[in-house]
Amino acid sequence: MNAVNEVARFLIIDDHPLFREALHSAVQMAYPEVDTVEARSIGEALELLAGAGQFDLALLDLSMPDVHGFDGLLQLRTRYPHLPVMIVSGHEDARIISEALSYGAAGFVPKSARKDDLAGAIRAVMEGAIYVPETYSVHQPDPESTDRADMVQRLSRLTPQQLRVLQMLRQGMLNKQIAYELQVGETTVKAHVSEILRKLNVYSRTQAVIEVSKLDNAELFRDQQGF
Known part of the structure; x- marks a missing residue:
């Protein structure tokens, strides 16, 4: 508290x-x-x-x-x-x-x-405990799960502004659109994108979007209701 x-x-x-x-x-x-x-x-x-x-x-x-x-x-x-x-x-x-x-x-x-x-x-x-249901049994992580956890760790290095830029990249927005939305210059947006690529250890904005999109876990949520 x-x-x-x-x-x-x-x-x-x-x-x-x-x-x-x-x-x-x-x-x-x-x-x-x-x-x-x-x-x-x-x-x-x-x-x-x-x-x-x-x-x-x-x-x-x-x-x-x-x-x-x-x-x-x-x-x-x-x-x-x-x-x-x-x-x-x-x-x-x-x-x-x-x-x-x-x-x-x-x-x-x-x-x-x-x-x-x-x-x-x-x-x-x-009180500091990690709570899970009594019926829960540990799900053994597969290689894909390990990769996702690694990407989450890399995402945690992004600043709030860089995270916002990444979300806009995922929406397909161009640099000029992002600059307008954030009220900054395109040079600033390019700098943010460069830092995002470096921190995520990817080579292009397309690769960044693809890798981060894997976190959506669409296969786990598909057809599930009541979240």
């Missing part, structure tokens, strides 16, 4: 009002004296983190309207590495749980969990 304020502060990131209400109830069960702030998208969460002070824990739904796959978790871990993030998901596949933990999640709890179990998971993570 932060030293400035003894009341625990939680950031609930979920686009479903009913789930936000359920999470708020579980948080209050774990910590009766609590300050909860809600975000309906990753973009809104990042704005709150930038302007609303410190939080002790973020509760994140993987399936958000403005991100794909683990992009939301990746953005939070890259920009706010000291903020514990616990995934609260409608999906319980061991591969998803393993991937989330490898990307720095502080815990993973299914949305089907009872409120008292969810409250217990929150307390465990707040």
Whole structure:
């Protein structure tokens, strides 16, 4: 818990009002004296983190309207590495749980969990533990998973501005479009792109987009509902 304020502060990131209400109830069960702030998208969460002070824990739904796959978790871990993030998901596949933990999640709890179990998971993570469901068995990483974890490590070296540029590259935006969006010169954008390629250890912007796109784990999320 932060030293400035003894009341625990939680950031609930979920686009479903009913789930936000359920999470708020579980948080209050774990910590009766609590300050909860809600975000309906990753973009809104990042704005709150930038302007609303410190939080002790973020509760994140993987399936958000403005991100794909683990992009939301990746953005939070890259920009706010000291903020514990616990995934609260409608999906319980061991591969998803393993991937989330490898990307720095502080815990993973299914949305089907009872409120008292969810409250217990929150307390465990707040006390420094890594929480996973009792039914979870460690998924042995394959070479592709190892490569993805390595790419996540490289992505963590990007500055917030470089991460924004990379996201725009993934959207197919040209340097002049990125410069206009960020209100900077094209020379600055070129410098950012060069640093992105160097830190990711790739040789072209196309290769960077391809390698980072592998983190979407489309094969794991396809046809899955209820995240």
